Amino acid sequence: MSYDLSEISHQLFELLKRQGADIDRSELIAEIHDFLAMLYGIKPVFLHGRGLAPENWIEEVLNLARDLELEIIEGPFWDATPYGEFPNWYHEHCRAELKPYRAWYICQDAETVDAVQSVNSANGRLSIPKEAKLLGYPECCVNAHYARASHYHRGTLSILKRLTKGNEKQMQDLVRGGAHLAPETEKEIKHFDAAFEIHEPELGSWNMCASCVRSTNQASATLVQQYLNLIEECGLKLG
Ligand SMILES: [Zn+2]
Structure with a gap:
């Protein structure tokens, strides 16, 4: 189906104008x-409601998607974290933390609906290549996203181990109790630094991997160019 992207862009920017001053524009x-x-077909799925957007924004974008008769699938947060290297109790804790959250997966075609539903029926667990493909992000960057997540988990486990002298029962109690875990050792600080090293592209909502940042990999640059083409062809606003 073809859409009047200029008109839809106009509606979305009007919606943006109605947001309070405290939003992350x-x-x-x-x-x-x-x-x-x-x-426009650059990405199969628009992931909605997973960021820090205010509730009325989430609701109004859903209304627009309904008006456009798009497919809207509510489901759990997707998670491709490779938990294999972590203890089972830690993996279960991470999964339980994600469980209350819901997002909306908005797309156009039946094939994508099937793919989204199969991820949702696996409680949001999926492979990195599948997440990259469905959300339309460079796979190298999705890999890097989960590598950062793994650094975060390694750092967290290292702190728990240090605080409890390796007592697994106490480690579990601490993490479940939501203790504030501050990195102290060189190893912990390195893991946390790596976990929070974020590089945003010029356009789009993924975070770039180191190769894309250095331009030794063109995946992000190619995708940014597709966004620029979309903006130019449709006479859309950049910001
Ligand atoms: Zn990349």
């Missing part, structure tokens, strides 16, 4: 571009 603009990129 750049995050919502990235969402607008992602929504349009899904309609």
Whole structure:
């Protein structure tokens, strides 16, 4: 189906204008571009409701998606974290933390609906290549996202181990009790630094891997160019 992207962009930017002053404007603009990129066919699925967007924004974008008769699938947060290296109790804790959250997966075609539903029926567990493909992000960057997540988990486990002298029962109690875990050793600080090293592209909502940042890999640059083409062809606003 073809959409009037200029008109839809106009509606989304009007919606943005009605948001309060305390919103993260750049995050919502990235969402607008992602929504349009899904309609334009750059990405199969627009992931909605997983960021820090205010509730009325989430609701109004859902209303727009309904007006456009798009497929809207509510489901759990997707998670491709490779938990294999972590103890079972820690893996279960991470999965339990994600469980209360819901997101909306918005797409256009039946084949994508099937793919989204199969991930959702696996409680949001999926492979990294599948997540990259469905969300339309470079696989190298999705890999890097989960590598950062693994650094975070390694750092967390290292802190728990240090605080409890390796007593697994106490480690579990601490993490489940939501203790504030501050890195102290060189190893812990390194893991946390790596976990929070974020590089955003010029456009779009993924975080770039080191190769894309150095331009030794063109995956992010190619995708940014597709966004720029979309913006130019449709006469859309950059921000
Ligand atoms: Zn990359």
